[in-house]
Amino acid sequence: MTDFSRVPGTPQSSNLPLLAALAADLQDAGYTVDGVAAFLGEEANAALGRDQLVPAMLACREAAAAGTATAVAAAVALWLVGESVPVEQADEAFPRTGAAGLRELGLAEKDPAAPELLRAAVDLRPYEFETGSSAENASTHLWVASDLGEHQRPGVLPHGHVLGIGQASLSLAQLSLRAPADRSLDLGTGCGIQVFHLLGHARHVTATDISERALGFTRFNLVLNAPSLGLDPEHLQDRVDLRLGSMLEPVAGEQFDQVVSNPPFVITPRVPGEEAEDRFTYRDGGLPGDGIVSGLFRDLESVLAPGGTVQMLGNWEIQGPEDSKDAWNTRLRSWLPDTMDAWVIQREVLSPAEYAEMWLRDAAENRDRSEYAASYAAYLQDFASRGTTGIGFGTVWMRRRMDPKSAPLRRFEEITHPLESPLAPHLAAAVERFDWTREHPDLAAEHLVVADDVTEERHARPGAEHPGVILLRQGAGLRRTNLMSTELTGFVSACDGELPAGAIIAALAALLGREDPEFGPALEEEVRNLVLDGFLLPAEQ
Known part of the structure; x- marks a missing residue:
């Protein structure tokens, strides 16, 4: 089986000790999502997220001119902005890996126009995502390598x-x-x-x-x-x-x-x-x-x-x-x-x-x-x-x-x-x-409740006795809006889990004087759609 550890034109992953050293250097440098944001500031970081490099480039140059360039500044300049950095700065910013190690891994190369400078060979950026529930508030922090984009290295992208x-x-x-x-x-x-x-x-x-x-x-x-x-x-x-x-x-x-x-x-x-x-x-x-x-x-x-x-x-x-x-x-x-x-x-x-x-x-x-x-x-x-x-x-x-x-x-x-x-x-x-609806084809015996994120919205002409439009809105998920009929509004209003759906439909038919045989099945079908869309949920019995 091919292990893809030394594919030409990509970072090399066969030298495990060197990769472990790089990970330690990147961590110590504070080259994380939060670390980059803190160095750049809100505006430059937001621009970088839109692939607009100039504010980040200016921040790196200002730090270098002031003699305050940190390891994270070197990483941002090299891999995110596409600026060349002095070999000595790379050696200092990544002491375990050094400029030579970055070249060996295929992450950087000598600048053809200035051999004393190092330029990025790939894009290497921090990435994080939440793991577990939001209550646990845990995140996984990574670094992800890919090819440089056209905003970092001008020209038509390679095929x-x-x-x-x-x-x-x-x-x-x-x-x-x-x-x-x-x-x-x-x-x-x-x-x-x-x-x-x-x-x-x-x-x-x-x-x-x-x-x-x-x-x-x-x-x-x-x-x-x-x-x-x-x-x-x-x-x-x-x-x-x-x-x-x-x-x-x-x-x-x-x-x-x-x-x-x-x-x-x-x-x-x-x-x-x-x-x-x-x-x-x-x-x-x-x-x-x-x-x-x-x-x-x-x-x-x-x-x-x-x-x-x-x-x-x-x-x-x-x-x-x-x-x-x-x-x-x-x-x-x-x-x-x-x-x-x-x-x-x-x-x-x-x-x-x-x-x-x-x-x-x-x-x-x-x-x-x-x-x-x-x-x-x-x-x-x-x-x-x-x-x-x-x-x-x-x-x-x-x-x-x-x-x-x-x-x-x-x-x-x-x-x-x-x-x-x-x-x-x-x-x-x-x-x-x-x-659930497939397992419960007849909703008449089922007890339903309104989902917690659902709100009702009513619109009426000034002075009107009754609303002309009633909307049901979801605040979460797909955030749907459902245009309601009078009978469907009445049904939802009664969905507190106490009465089965069939009893509510029967009560509405009597209240509205709907004796036509189509009323019950048609309303039940509308109710089924509200369940599928998440406006109504099966009650816990």
Whole structure:
């Protein structure tokens, strides 16, 4: 098995004592999320989070000019800002590792323009995330290496670029379930961010990628952070298995309890005669249209154990009429096997032009005007060839059902407002409510209560005796708003857990004079939807 410890062009992870020395130096330097924020100050630190380097660069230069540069200042200048630093400063800031050790590890190199200076060879930045419950207030502190971005080293990104910590990877981490798992799979691991999170609840994690360089970065990050992640650096294979290959090929025939993936889903025009090395591997899976995402919808079942779940991000093409409410999810539904539950939340829709602009800018392909124009035109022609009117982006939750004959969960919704983070606990609770409603098809005998985060909002014209609009709002989770009818408002008002749902519906029918046979079943269906959405919960009996 390849251990990926010495992949060319990536940090080297075979020298365990040197990596342990580096970790000690970084810790002593205060090169942590809080340490960087304290050195830079609020404004410069916020700008750095937007990939705006000038305020941080000025802070580093001012500290150097004043003779107050600290070890954390050297680390910020070198790896976050992309400034060259004197070799002597690196030796002083990282005494166990030294400038020579940084070069040996592949983290820094001599500046070609000034050999007495050291410049970054990679991006190395602190990262932390909460572990356990919020009451425990525990955090895991790490350092994560990836390739330098175009804001640190100008120019079009190399096609083999290994992406670092970004909004997409953070979103996936917040989306992913943290229930105990025997085997988890990180499909398209990149620099390994999802693996760090999976190790907190999975006995064993398999991480795959089509890029050998990505696996080299992942191994380096695992070894550097081994103590914090509970790993033995000499026996990584006991908890983590790194595999090279495309999509599901490296794990064919195996089964996992959980799969997480930020796959290379970016829709990219295909060019006749293109080779794999012509693609940006971190985002382009090499298939036309949304073939990567559709293939995963169809095939992930094959690597899931019964009851196993998937959390992933994706793009999909919208090819129906622009004014059709269901145009965006019609194709997605057709991709799903009958034995898979699915819940898809579309978070954003871009026009073909907006999509082209975003991804050309992402890889800094907008530097050369003629090449930019040709690439832009290729995007528009590609989308037009398939009748694509929009491109959706969102989150996907799937599950292989324990009972293949049971009714599947199929939820496709568009939610563009801010959601609570992390979202995973709310998704898990919502799925539990779906399972509960499937086990309790007749709600008449069930006792329900209003969720703690739910509030009621009433709107009326000035002087009106009754409200014209009644809204039910969630303060947590998906933060939905539900427009209420008079009878549904009355039902919710009576949900204190004392009376069964059937008794409340019967009382409302008598109060409102509704003797029509459709009243009860229709109201019960509305109540069921409120349970699924988390406005109402089963009472604890």
